[in-house]
Amino acid sequence: MDVVLIALGGTISVRARGQEGRLTGAEITAAVPGLEELDTRLDVRDVRSVPSGSLTFGQILDVVAIAAEAVAAGAGGVVVTQGTDTLEETAFLVDLVWPHEAPFVLTGAMRQPAMAGADGPANVLAAVLVAAAREARGRGALVVLNDEIHAARWVRKTHSTSPATFASPSTGPLGRVVEGRVRMLLDAPRRPPWPADVDRERLDRARVALHVVTLDDDGTQLDGLAATHAGLVVAGFGAGHVPGVLAARLGALAERMPVVLTSRTGSGSVLRHTYQAPGSESDLRRRGLIDGGFLDPYKARVLLRLLLATGSGRAGIEDAFALMG
Known part of the structure; x- marks a missing residue:
């Protein structure tokens, strides 16, 4: 299974204090224990590196276009790493226009890589597992953090700092990642997507x-x-x-x-x-x-x-x- 991973910046890409620039997608994935052991080939791409609060509708639609091209070329799933500040909104925008069966998974981190208990590596590993999972196909855009799988339509950021900040108050998570296995517990019906080629x-x-x-x-x-x-x-x-x-x-x-x-x-x-x-x-x-x-x-x-x-x-x-x- 090929999965394309698109890096957009955010907390998950913050370098240690005193170091300049942001971590690249390759550097982010290199710090994920167990990722190389998966039966998944990663195509890692750096699209831009900005805080998620500076992302625009147009930039997210550009990411959707890149992801769609990758799926057309054979990728079975997509992972996007970005900041968490606007993740609930970007995920919903993606979900509204994503027409493919391939899962589109968004993830990030609440703790910087140099912090004790950094959650980025675990979130990336879980996101890749979901993007490659047969059980996640046809479910549109998904948000995966803290080993929980949330539908883009329902997920909210509910706490300013907690690693368990993402929740779906009205429905609960769709599933969880347990011992490296994707377990889908609920089904969320998809609506027909809108065109992604917006003027x-x-x-x-x-x-x-x-x-x-x-x-x-x-x-x-x-x-x-x-x-x-x-x-x-x-x-x-x-x-x-x-x-x-x-x-x-x-x-x-x-x-x-x-x-x-x-x-x-x-x-x-x-x-x-x-x-x-x-x-x-x-x-x-x-x-x-x-x-x-x-x-x-x-x-x-x-x-x-x-x-x-x-x-x-x-x-x-x-x-x-x-x-x-």
């Missing part, structure tokens, strides 16, 4: 804002948003609520752009018709906000931007969120 100029214009609702929030900071952005994701209280004073402002924006309602809680779905008060989910849906379902605000923003960049209209956006949320 980059249209992508640049498809700016989507994210507004996290807070106590006594009147939405003043949303003034002028329609002139600079093509869409908005609202992270509401609880099951999808906002202050009553904010509801009318969001309704006015929904007349000019798609506005998607999500929850800021980190897990669970927004509701549709349980509460009726001003600012409730029922009120906001009547005002034209789109139901984000189970999608968290960050993933809803990724989906909305991709939809806008591929020319989806209001009906198509509603259908996509009904399918994905």
Whole structure:
């Protein structure tokens, strides 16, 4: 089995204090005990070396194109090493456009290679095992850290420093790596992928804002948003609520752009018709906000931007969120 490993930088590539530059993909894999003993041939490629907070949609779509070419040339799986700050978002973007049966696995590290208890080598080993596993085929983009296998659609970074930071609060992990064996415990149905060849100029214009609702929030900071952005994701209280004073402002924006309602809680779905008060989910849906379902605000923003960049209209956006949320 051939697996292509694409290195993008991040904590997993940080050199010891005082040393310049980043570890290359070859250096990262050379530090993984047991990797050479696997029945897997690694094609290691350095694509770029940046903190994940500096990655862009376009750069991730470029990685998808490189991975797709490798699969077309015979690779049976893909591993991407990157920083963990945006990993939940990049994984979801990949999952939305990845059309192949070959697993696309993203991993990283929470502790730098020179730190005691560095987790990068174990995460790379587990990621390669998953990328090469028959059981992982057809499951789209997967996130593998701490010997857990997570679906890109559900995974969240839940802690700022813990090696066990990645979790899927609404579903739990799809599987685990145990004694070098990939054990899939759950099945997550895939949705048809969107085209990956997105027009980059249209992508640049498809700016989507994210507004996290807070106590006594009147939405003043949303003034002028329609002139600079093509869409908005609202992270509401609880099951999808906002202050009553904010509801009318969001309704006015929904007349000019798609506005998607999500929850800021980190897990669970927004509701549709349980509460009726001003600012409730029922009120906001009547005002034209789109139901984000189970999608968290960050993933809803990724989906909305991709939809806008591929020319989806209001009906198509509603259908996509009904399918994905």
